[in-house]
Amino acid sequence: MLVCFLGRLWSILYVGGRKNEELVTIGPFSMSRNPLYFFPTVGAAGIGLMYGSVLVAAALALVSYLVFRLTARKEAEFLVGKFGPAYSAYAERTPPFWPKPLLFHDQAERRFSTKALRRTFVDGLYFLALFPAIETVEQLRISGVLPVFFTLY
Numbered sequence: 394m395l396v397c398f399l400g401r402l403w404s405i406l407y408v409g410g411r412k413n414e415e416l417v418t419i420g421p422f423s424m425s426r427n428p429l430y431f432f433p434t435v436g437a438a439g440i441g442l443m444y445g446s447v448l449v450a451a452a453l454a455l456v457s458y459l460v461f462r463l464t465a466r467k468e469a470e471f472l473v474g475k476f477g478p479a480y481s482a483y484a485e486r487t488p489p490f491w492p493k494p495l496l497f498h499d500q501a502e503r504r505f506s507t508k509a510l511r512r513t514f515v516d517g518l519y520f521l522a523l524f525p526a527i528e529t530v531e532q533l534r535i536s537g538v539l540p541v542f543f544t545l546y
Contacts, residue, residue: 394443394524397436398517402510404428409509416476418483419499424492426469426483430461431490436520443527458490465489 400421407420408429421428437457441450469489472480487496533539 394436394439394521397432397439398521400432400435401429401513401517404432405509405513409513413471413475416472416479416483418487420497421492423487423498424494424496426487426489427461427465428492430465431492433520434458434461434490440523440527443524444531462490 404421407422408417411417425431434454434457438450438454441447441453444450469480469484473484476483487493530539534541
């Protein structure tokens with residue numbers, strides 16, 4: 394969950410406020426074309442692991458991956474139309490989803506949107522708030538207050 398939260402913040406530092414205006418190919422975007430989709434998929438798996446189930450973790454990660462894969466395809470079509478050969482060259486050398494750390498490169502200076510960073514931080518807090526909510530539900534089930542209809546693990 395923490396990897397998801399920090400990864401999204403890191404990605405927003407590079408792309409926030411200029412996502413469809415400029416082709417960003419540095420930082421996390423140098424290792425993956427879709428780090429903003431990769432990190433939430435890791436977070437979805439983390440939610441499943443918080444339940445203590447590898448099966449739930451795998452299912453949540455798979456569903457997340459499939460949804461983001463569809464979204465990324467549509468986004469790629471837009472970016473090819475907007476940036477043409479520059480995006481095509483970027484797509485050729487950069488994996489679509491799973492990061493390849495050996496490709497990492499950066500530049501000395503960059504600008505970022507504090508508004509986009511703040512919005513991503515607040516969104517991430519909602520995601521992190523799932524941890525105590527899940528733990529509360531688990532404790533209520535253990536104590537018998539909430540019924541257990543079925544168990545996945």
